Amino acid sequence: ELKEKYGTWPMYSKFFDYETPLFLHLHLDDVAAARVGRIGKPEAYYFPPQLNNHPGQFPVTYFGFDPDVTKEQVKERLLMYEKGDNRITELSRAYRIQLGTGWYTPPGVVHAPGSYLTYEPQWNSDVNSVQENITAGEIYPYEFLVENCPEDKKRDIDYIMSLIDWEKNVDPHYKKHYFRPPILCEHSDERHTEKWISYANEYIAAKELTINPGQTIVSDDAAYGCIIIQGHGKFGVYDAEAAIMLRFGQLSADEYFVSEAAAKAGVTITNKSPVEPMVILKHFGPNHPDMPKSVPNPDSE
CATH class of the missing domain: 2.60.120.10 (Jelly Rolls)
Known part of the structure; x- marks a missing residue:
């Protein structure tokens, strides 16, 4: 059934285990990903107690933006990508990770996973836009922001902003909709x-x-x-x-x-x-x- 519909097994799971937090990023939806010959990437997280005897340095995950944040504020941070630390997580919302629970993350939602080991069932894709340019002391090049944009759009800030699903990111009830007990x-x-x-x-x-x-x-x-x-x-x-x-x-x-x-x-x-x-x-x-x-x-x- 799945082979006939998708041409392949359409999803897989992995573990990721970082000592430090991961950068704030998003995954493209099907429409944006298709422009570069790829498919979108929804994903989910679960934090198994059996594999988490140590929280790492930052057991907190960012999702979306504060509901009062404006598009212009986000655009300003992205325009700082090659000038200095854009500190874009200052516009986001952080949630302390609860072991034995999980989240669902739709395409277009910015997120920065924390440092607990995470079980991640995901769509069979890997298509990113890294919105944060410095994380835990590591500096990321501009190409990380635009690696999945068409060549003629890599300096188009409005196109880059269009990768963000704005309504989901500023959902005032984000946890109610996407937390998974x-x-x-x-x-x-x-x-x-x-x-x-x-x-x-x-x-x-x-x-x-x-x-x-x-x-x-x-x-x-x-x-x-x-x-x-x-x-x-x-x-x-x-x-x-x-x-x-x-x-x-x-x-x-x-x-x-x-x-x-x-x-x-x-x-x-x-x-x-x-x-x-x-x-x-x-x-x-x-x-x-x-x-x-x-x-x-x-x-x-």
């Missing part, structure tokens, strides 16, 4: 717990599955990739374990892909520890029928 799946029981951790968008989905000591069968209505981040046991017929220490070139037994047919039939997962949970992160394309379509109302909890 985990949602417990109804089929969870004493043997396993499953939570939606990426949802309510048209592109990507992800779950966190926890298997208690013992054996269980877990089924899904869509193909997925997954990675084990805690524990050991069997994943189907395969030995499986979280990777504790890997050196370059070494194999691991922590990452698997499950076809749609196998997912619907159910995968038998055995946690062989007598005490420790086995935790698996699972990422899906846009075709999982059970993905929640909306964000929970915190007032109803």
